[in-house]
Structure formats: structure tokens, C-alpha cells
Amino acid sequence: MATAGKKLTECPSNLKEAIDWILRVTGKDGQDGSSQNGTQQLAGAVAGLLDGVQSSSPQLESKLSEIKKDLTTDGNNGIINALADGLKKFKEGIQTSGSSSNVYQALNNSSLTSKVPKAGEIFLGCVPLCFYGLSYLYWRCSEKGGGWYGLTFTDPTAPALKNFMVSMGFDTKQLKGERQGGTGQKVAEALQSFQELKSAVENEKSLTKFFSTIHSNFNEKLKEVSPPIVDTLKQHSLPAIFLCSSAYFKYKRTYGSTDSIPPPSTIRQMLYWLSGLLVSPNFSDLLKHIHSPFSDGPMPVAVSGSHEQQEKLSADDLAGHLITSCISSIQVLRSIQGRAVSDEPLLHNVYCNSEFSYSDYGSALFNALSDYTYALQFQLSFLYQQCSIGITNGGWYNCKFGNGVVANAKSHICPVKCTKGSGCRHGSNGCNHASECGQSGKLSPLQAFLTDNLRGFSLRPKSYIGSPSHLENHPPGAICHVNMGFNADHLRSSGKVIQIPPSDSFPKDCNASQSVRPRHLETSSGSICN
Structure with a gap:
């Protein structure tokens, strides 16, 4: 068995590490040395963080109250346990048999809260990566979804699935080959234990509507049952825990007037801004706004680095590129600056950062996104090439x-x-x-x-x-x-x-938004971006 090297106090910086961290803490990774009470202690730590969260919405307050009851009274067999079970089945479904790929060290039966005092903060920071990363992957790989159903992890002629997995931190050598069932179809099957994803994709072919349906189905289900709602929470563990995470980070952040907070002015600040975009209050409005230029369907855009070669770009493609870039930007930051402070919960601190503002309007948010991704694409591509x-x-x-x-x-x-x-x-x-x-x-x-x-x-x-x-x-x-x-x-x-992460997907993902950016930006930057 390979020896895991990272300490549990080291915050994950990509989807693979987030999954590994949760499985290691909850003892679901099948490796020796896990704490028997890890899940319960983690649930208690998360409940403690949620205790201080306040909301102006009575409905949200009621949901959070029920979730906190689950965390405090049924920690070992509740919502976090259900999430970990789903993550375990996902990893078992996509990795080769016998491979042991958890990058984290064992607790060795130590107390989680004493060994990892910021475990709750690290966990809540992992949740947006898991929700958006896995939801997007399921939608892409499902038969009714976004076109990756028949793709493999190894086909060089159709590398979209492979590139995404690499950008999320997965080692393709540990993923199943085509003969072992390493296809988009098998990825979707590995995620079907998350029933909320399966039910949402049945009637929605749009990625943005798919995300919306996940949340609306969860809310409708809560209306149908009376407290206690433990079973409902466990059946919708992804949106339920994401609700906690987003409410917590919204409460922790200070959203003042956008006029009082200067916009990002350096590549480092833009990476922080893009990383925090996933939990910004109007991220869903941004995803909806992305669809407006595509009312007539996909549009042809120039492939990066070529004026002659074109490919079709849909609104769902652009939304997917955006989600991938938000997640990858965290990994780029971590690759360059590491941990500024020992045992810093990086994701938690990024999502709590109140030094950057996000517009209340999807159109203005998209304009800012276009501006920043232009700068990121150009300079990170240059840095990537120089370091190659x-x-x-x-x-x-x-x-x-x-x-x-x-x-x-x-x-x-x-x-x-x-x-x-x-x-x-x-x-x-x-x-x-x-x-x-x-x-x-x-x-x-x-x-x-x-x-x-x-x-x-x-x-x-x-x-x-x-x-x-x-x-x-x-x-x-x-x-x-x-x-x-x-x-x-x-x-x-x-x-x-x-x-730098071993995939060129990040600069490509950043470049995607330039295809539908405002015309005055496209004209002024086209000669450099292309």
C-alpha cells in the first residue's frame, strides 16, 4: 500500500484532494489508521460553525436548523456520512482495482478535532468543489447530458473527459482504461448513488437548468416531509451540504458597495476573485446570463492560437469552462504560493475573503469576468509556455x-x-x-x-x-x-x-469567455488573445 504523504491540516486545492480528504477523515477510504469517530467529530465541528450563521430568510433559517440537528444528533450516520458513501462509490467506480491513491496521512485513531482543529473550515471549503465538480461531471457524462457519455480517459482524439479529470487533480494512470470500463458512461454510473443528480438530469438538457433543478427538487422534497427530515437530507446530501456551505460563506463575507472595494488589479488578485466566484451570491445569475448570447444555438469561435480553425461553442460549454476555471484557479494559486501560513484552510479563507466584490447583476458580473479572464489567459499561458x-x-x-x-x-x-x-x-x-x-x-x-x-x-x-x-x-x-x-x-x-497544473485546460477555459465578451473588449484584445 502506498504511503500517503499530506497532513490532514493541509487544505485540498482540487477536487481529487477534496474527495481524498473527506474519505480519509470519515474512514471511508478503506485504508488503515482512520479515527473511528472521525465522521461524528467532523459533523460536530461543522455544526459549531453553523451556529453563528444568521439569515434574513426564515425558510433558510429553518433548513439550517434541521441540518444542524442532523449533524449534532446523528453525526455518525447522517448527512456527512451519506456524502462520504457517495464519494467512496465514485472513486471505486473510476479508479483501477487495487489502486490506493489517497494523498492524505491517516489519523491513526487520533482525535480529529485535536489533530485537525480547523477540520470544519476545511470541510466547508471542500463542499463547493464537490458540488460543482461532481454535478458538472455527471451532467456531461450522463446519456441525456453533455456529450461525454461515450468518451474514455485515454482516447487522444477526444480528450475532453481526460482533460477535465486531470484539471481536477486526478492521475490518469490510476483511472480505468477503456477495456476496464473507463468511459463517461461508467463515470455517470459511479455517481448515481447521488440520487439528486440522477433525478435532476432526467428532464433537463441545459447545464444551468440542471443545477437549478438539483436545488429546486431538494426544496420541494423538504416541503413534502415533516421534521425530522434526516432521510431527506441523506437522499440529497450534495445540495443539503452545499446549502450549509454557501449560507456560511455568505454570512462570513462582507458585501458592501462595489464602489468602495477596488477591483482586482494583479494576476494574483484575479485568481482569488475567480476562485471565490463559485460561492458569490449571484453565481447562478451569471450562469443564466451566459445563455443570453446563445438564443440561436451554438456559435462558431476561433480555436485558441488559430484564425482559420473553428469549433462550435454552446452556452453549456461556456458554463462548464467557467466552473472548471474557478476550481483550477485555486490550484494555480496553491502551485505558486503554497501555504502562506502553516495549516491555513486555503479554500475557507478564499471563500470568506471580503476584499473583493461581485456585482449584483449577472451582466455586470460577466463583463468583469471577461476582463479578468482576458488578463489571466494571456499571462498564465505565457508563464506556462516559459516554464515548459x-x-x-x-x-x-x-x-x-x-x-x-x-x-x-x-x-x-x-x-x-x-x-x-x-x-x-x-x-x-x-x-x-x-x-x-x-x-x-x-x-x-x-x-x-x-x-x-x-x-x-x-x-x-x-x-x-x-x-x-x-x-x-x-x-x-x-x-x-x-x-x-x-x-x-x-x-x-x-x-x-x-x-503549474499538468494540463493546459486552465488557459483554454479562461479563453472561452472571450468568445462572447462585449464587442469593444473583443476588438481591443483579439490580436493578443488569438
């Missing part, structure tokens, strides 16, 4: 960054001369690059780029005023139009090389 090129060809493949790494502000060429010669890009087999880059006299251009100190790449002054105006006013010759925004103390500890 070896130092002998001017790239940053094995360049160091992080707290304590010395930056090279003068040139984008790393001054370390590789001892292995042309073609070396891995920093191994005797290559000196990994040990010397970022040290005194061997300054790292990657560190300088991330901290906005690379000559010709960063802006002076460090400001961002939106795509149209900014493109007209950015300094001549500046390669990047938005500062990255990472200070040295934002970055993870030195000695590590950059690890």
Missing part, C-alpha cells in the same frame, strides 16, 4: 522561485550555464541548474517575473484599469499588461521548481 522550455532555449523549466530566491531584474535569460549542454531541461542527471538558480550571483528570472521586477515585463506604475483602457495606455514595449502581484513573502519556500 529548457534554459538552453531561454526558458524557465527548472528555474527556482520562492521566499529567499534571488531575482534577476535585468534579463529573462537565466544566467546559470547548464553543464549538460543543449537539450537538457530536467535539471537532473548531474545538471547544475536546480542547485544554482536563484543563489547569489545566479539570479532567477522566474522569481523576478512573479514579483514584477523583470525589466520589460512588468508595469510602472503597478496599476490596472481594465482591458480596453489599459491596452491603450500601457507602457510601449511592455510584454505583459498586468502585474503578477506576488511579493516574495507570498511565495512558497525556496528550493522548489514551479509546478
